[in-house]
Amino acid sequence: MTEIISGENSASTYRHTKIVATLGPATESPERLAELIRLGVDLMRLNMAHATPEWVRETVGRIRDVSQQVGRHVAVMMDVKGPExxxxxxxxxxxxxxxxxxxxxxxxxxxxxxxxxxxxxxxxxxxxxxxxxxxxxxxxxxxxxxxxxxxxxxxxxxxxxxxxxxxxxxxxxxxxxxLPGVQVRLPALTAKDEKDLRAGVAAGIDFVALSFVRQASDVDELRELLDQLGSQARIIAKIEDQAGVRNMRPIIHAADAIMVARGDLGIEIDYDRLPLVQTELVRACQAEGKPVIIATHLLESMIDSPMPTRAEISDVCNAVREQADAVMLSGETTTGNYPLESVEVLKRIIGSTEPSISADLNQNIRLKEPKAKMLRSAAVLAQELGESGIVVFTRSGFLAYVLGALRPRGVPIYAFTDVESVFHQLMLPWGVEPFLMQFSDDPEATILDALEYLSRRGWCRAGTWLVVITNALANEQVIDTLQLRQVAGVPAHEASATASECSTTA
Missing domain, CATH: 2.40.33.10 (PK beta-barrel domain-like)
Structure with a gap:
């Protein structure tokens, strides 16, 4: 039986919108980490504003160990302090x-x-x-x-x-x-940032969130450093001031994802414009096909209260309805008294809101490559089939990221990869369920292994039609294919397989 590692919740609790939780004194213990992972947090954020390289090494190792024990894996994001x-x-x-x-x-x-x-x-x-x-x-x-x-x-x-x-x-x-409206001449990275990044790369971080990004060259500078360190970590540019808003499009193009950091951003711009700027950033990211995270003050009152305010519920609902890729908790899960309850509240709001969103695909995205345009056809087909899904095999993550950007509501995107770093990075884009699996030399065997796993784990019933995106060999030439595959039945003695089958690290 092929070993497969996953970041899944379960088929019955499938959601498109991802959840990011910031670790701190309230959640960094192994016990609390295990609870956060079981609850469905997809990315763990390490805020480096007051953290040390030693803490990073210890915490990333603890996250990986706990993930293995729980049998569900999460991604790790380092949020560097940046200049201030x-x-x-x-x-x-x-x-x-x-x-x-x-x-x-x-x-x-x-x-x-x-x-x-x-x-x-x-x-x-x-x-x-x-x-x-x-x-x-x-x-x-x-x-x-x-x-x-x-x-x-x-x-x-x-x-x-x-x-x-x-x-x-x-x-x-x-x-x-x-300094609202002032173009300051601060460096993109400080000496502390570089020291923290070296520790993070050595520990195996999956994402780097770059603070106070003012121009695309800030992203380029970080990417050059990551390349020098031999890291494949993806870059999340944080938009936090007027310069970042003015230059949003070149920044989005240069980065791998965007974070709408509403704390400083809400100070830097007129507060009445903040919701409009958030919407503009989300739409610009969707047009570019880049993930976007809505951050800061989502459930701020839950630092001290077991229940959110009605305004906070509406705020989270709005982020989900705008189809942001992820929503993020900060103080709620670092020093708050109700970190687990905060995650549960996000899940409930997401679960109630997502079914109300239009199933129309993202029409703003600019698909340039023929392969990307084929993915739009796959999304349309899966939606029209009903109770379907898309299975994609990827080593770079490109196909899965584009599929997520297309926003096929109601269609799970099952992304299989044999690259561990890509597996973790697939935990950010909207609607993508990642799986780490050894690919066979025989493409047909790889497809059958993936379909058998989805059936055994309850993601698909026998007889379900799935849209499969994969390569095929034709006349000694590799071609891209879109296939329709029907899920076969699972023998009764295999149907009771437990989660331990996918709990071992690669």
Whole structure:
């Protein structure tokens, strides 16, 4: 019997939309990891903002070990911290009032009086970005601490930026700074990012999420580093500021997938435009045939509450109805009190929403290659057959990614590969159920092994017609084929095979 490894949930709980969970203190133990995997999480995110290379090595190894024990496999995404602008340390928090002056110094904070001649209070803090005075202009808005404190630039010289407080607040140490609409000259990767990436590649990560992507060349720089490290990891570009939104199309073209990172993005752009930008990004990704992840604040209230708000339910429902490839949990599963309940809520919303979505295929995608156009025919045929599915054999993942991008609702995409890295990367695209299987030298034997497995595991009933995409040999020439195959019956003594048949790593 051919050994097959899977990332499947089960035929009875099939869903198109994937779930990403961020690991943290609430979920990184082997016991909690096992529960997340059993619940149906498809990708585990490692947030490197405060993590170390040692933690990466330990955590990736733990994920692989637990997956093997559970008998269900997941992908691993490393989310590198990326460059960011932060204030320096302060001895005690500063209470900023409207009209106060706050000065950012790039080369050390001078000792000055806290009051100006006009009686306004004047405060000084350091900033970690030497290029700040050159990047901002008088009148620019500066947002501090996730936008809670709003400032306006009054003056800038070679070593400082003087701002006036518009929205008051309390300023603590090392607070994040956003510069809406300002094209900053930060590097795509920091020294910490490169160190983390080397550890991640050595541990076998499947995806890299690149923070604050402003232009396509940022993606190219990361890809060059991954190539140097010999990694096949796919790149997920995070759109988090106005520059990323302006350059979304070349960024989407350069990246393997996109994350709509609504935390910083919601600060960088007018909040009322955020839903419209999300929709625009989703549609642009679908036109390019690239997966898109909706992230941040999906179920934020469930960090402390066992139930989501009605607005959060509607937000997740909207992401599913837009047919995003995946939805992502952050604080809900890192430090939240209800991480497992949060995953269950996502599953319930997805399960209720997906049947209501139109079965029309993605008409915006631009299919350039004849092979890709053949896949559209396969999707149409499978939908018209009803209770069908598409079986595809791939070593690069290309065919399965295109099929997912076509969005054939109601049609499972069974993607078989004999490449372990591709197997894990097939856990992201919409509607794709990946399987790792040794391919036979005889293509017919490979097809029969795959169909027998789908039947034995309850994915297809005997007599079901499946659309099969594979290569065939004709007159010593390899050709692409679209075939109709009927699933044969399974002998009774094999029908009770357990999940242990597919729980061994490659």
């Amino acid at each position: 602008i932060r204030t320096g340390p302060v001895e005690t928090p500063i209470d900023l009032n409207e009209g106060d002056l706050l000065e950012f110094y790039v080369d050390g904070v001078p000792a000055i009086d806290s009051e100006t001649e006009s009686g306004r209070k004047r405060w000084c803090v350091s900033v970690n970005y030497p290029g700040l005075p050159e990047d901002v202009q008088v009148g620019n808005t500066v947002l501090v601490d996730s936008g809670l404190i709003r400032l306006r630039v009054l003056e800038a010289d070679s070593h400082r930026v003087i701002c006036q407080v518009i929205t008051p607040g309390r300023l603590g140490s090392r607070r994040h700074i956003n």
